[in-house]
Amino acid sequence: MTARLFLKELRRVLSRPRANSEVPAKKVGMLAALLKANHLSPRFMAVEVGARALETSPEPFHTLLDSFPGSRNLAFEVDESLCEKLNRNAKPGMEFHAKALGRAHEPRTFHGTAHPMCSSLYEPDERWADLFVGLDVMRKTHSGTLDVTTLERFARAQGIAAVDFIKIDIQGAELEFLEGAGAILDSVLCMVCEVEFVALYKGQPLYGDVDAFLRSRGFMLHKFLGLGGRAMKPIVINNDPNVVVQNMWGDALFVRDLREPERLTDEQLLKLAAYMEVYGSADVSHYLLAQYDSRRGTGLAEQLLRQLMPT
Numbered sequence: 467m468t469a470r471l472f473l474k475e476l477r478r479v480l481s482r483p484r485a486n487s488e489v490p491a492k493k494v495g496m497l498a499a500l501l502k503a504n505h506l507s508p509r510f511m512a513v514e515v516g517a518r519a520l521e522t523s524p525e526p527f528h529t530l531l532d533s534f535p536g537s538r539n540l541a542f543e544v545d546e547s548l549c550e551k552l553n554r555n556a557k558p559g560m561e562f563h564a565k566a567l568g569r570a571h572e573p574r575t576f577h578g579t580a581h582p583m584c585s586s587l588y589e590p591d592e593r594w595a596d597l598f599v600g601l602d603v604m605r606k607t608h609s610g611t612l613d614v615t616t617l618e619r620f621a622r623a624q625g626i627a628a629v630d631f632i633k634i635d636i637q638g639a640e641l642e643f644l645e646g647a648g649a650i651l652d653s654v655l656c657m658v659c660e661v662e663f664v665a666l667y668k669g670q671p672l673y674g675d676v677d678a679f680l681r682s683r684g685f686m687l688h689k690f691l692g693l694g695g696r697a698m699k700p701i702v703i704n705n706d707p708n709v710v711v712q713n714m715w716g717d718a719l720f721v722r723d724l725r726e727p728e729r730l731t732d733e734q735l736l737k738l739a740a741y742m743e744v745y746g747s748a749d750v751s752h753y754l755l756a757q758y759d760s761r762r763g764t765g766l767a768e769q770l771l772r773q774l775m776p777t
Contacts, residue, residue, distance in 0.1 A: 496773050497743040497751055498533035501736060504766060508737050510537040511628060513617065515567055515643055516635035516660075517541035518548065518583050525658075526744040527631055531559040540626075542567055544612060545582065568614040569642040576612035580605045586637035587614070588667030594714075598696040600707035604666065618648030628653035630737050635660040635717075638670030641679060651683055655730070655738040656721040658691065658745075664714050673718070680720050684729070688747065691717040719745055727757040748774055 501507070510530045531537050538559050543549055546564035553562045568574065568587060578585045581603035589609075595601040621629070629650055634640045640659050644651065659680075661673040677687060695714040696707070703709035722730065722738065730738065739754040752774070755767040 495529065495533070497740055497748075497770065498530070500766065500769055500773070501740070502533075504764070504769075506736060507534055508733055508740070510534055510630050510737060510740070511626070512537075512539045512631040512633070513629050514539060514541040514633045515617075516633075516637075517543040517552065517562060518545070525633060527633070527741060528557075528560075529744055530740060531557060535559075544576070544585075563620075565620065566612050566614045567617050567620065567636075567643050567646065568639060569616065569646045571615045571619055572613075573611050574614045576610055577606055578608040578610070579603065580607055584637060586639060586667050586670075587612075587642070588638040588670045591665060591668050594664070594666055597698055598712065599699055599702055600696050616646030616648065617643065618646060618650050621650050626650075630655050630734075631741055632657040632659075634658070638662060638665075638667035641671040641676050644676070644679060655734055656688070656719065656741050657685075659718050659720060660715060661718050662715045664712075666714065673716075676718075684723055684726075685720040686723050688719045688721045688750070691719055691745070721750070724750065724753070727754065730754075730757075732758055732761060 510527075512527055512530075514525070528539065531539060535558070538561065541552070541560065541562045542565050543552075543562065544564065544566045549562040549564040552560075556562065566574070566576070566587070574587050575589075576585065576587060577589045579590060584590065584604040590604045590606050592605055595605055617629075621627075630653070632647075632654055634643055634657065636643060637660075640661065644659075647654075659676060661676050662670065663673055665672060693710060693713050693716040695710040695712045697703055697709055697711040701711075703711070721742070727735065735754045735758040739751040739758075742748070742750040742754065748770070752767050752770050755770055759765060759767050
């Protein structure tokens with residue numbers, strides 16, 4: 467096969483429609499309306515670590531702030547000026563804190579990169595940028611010292627006893643953050659955690675390390691919300707440097723072990739059901755509501771089922 471034919475076939479294969487790992491939830495929001503119609507109004511507490519992406523792309527769980535007044539989302543980003551800007555435009559319940567969260571309360575070296583979103587407590591391994599298209603954004607440009615604290619320490623200072631949900635995107639330092647969460651992690655119902663399958667940063671933990679730690683704390687992988695990666699140089703598929711050939715990273719949704727609903731309180735069942743719905747898993751929401759109904763003698767699961775599968 468000639469090089470031209472090879473490239474043509476490669477483009478054809480890689481441009482085929484792919485199954486989206488995040489199930490579309492065209493009726494997202496129905497569960498919030500159902501709970502409120504039944505006079506149930508839980509207040510949600512979420513933590514978001516690595517908030518820079520919030521400038522352009524709101525997260526699915528942010529809808530719960532609108533649906534349930536009194537809910538809070540604590541977002542963390544090391545850029546103080548960015549946090550000030552985001553706080554000026556924040557919706558009710560959104561708070562931005564210029565802090566770095568990790569394993570311990572300590573000074574750490576922080577590695578700045580060509581694009582700020584790739585900066586990390588871990589030094590980037592630029593050999594990946596040498597080999598793959600579109601990774602020059604991770605090249606190191608500078609380094610400095612950063613004061614790091616833990617979620618457990620921050621929560622104690624703020625009088626926060628429990629967190630329902632965590633979103634983590636901190637470029638290889640996710641496991642360190644989870645280890646520093648301490649007892650707060652026991653209250654978490656589910657989380658979206660960026661994970662890596664190759665070591666883009668020197669010495670960083672990979673997906674298997676994060677998964678093993680979370681399984682030891684009572685979580686299970688529910689699904690991947692998307693996988694990212696790149697093609698090897700010099701190939702650029704369909705003129706798009708972001709086309710995924712080599713899987714490198716992804717967003718993983720972890721939940722409390724669904725085999726053990728008895729470990730959750732009534733309110734936690736409702737909250738986890740709400741989070742599952744906004745991430746396109748209404749089947750899990752139905753299951754959790756059924757557990758709630760069996761305790762309280764209510765009919766929430768049947769009400770949801772009628773909306774999901776009208777006759």
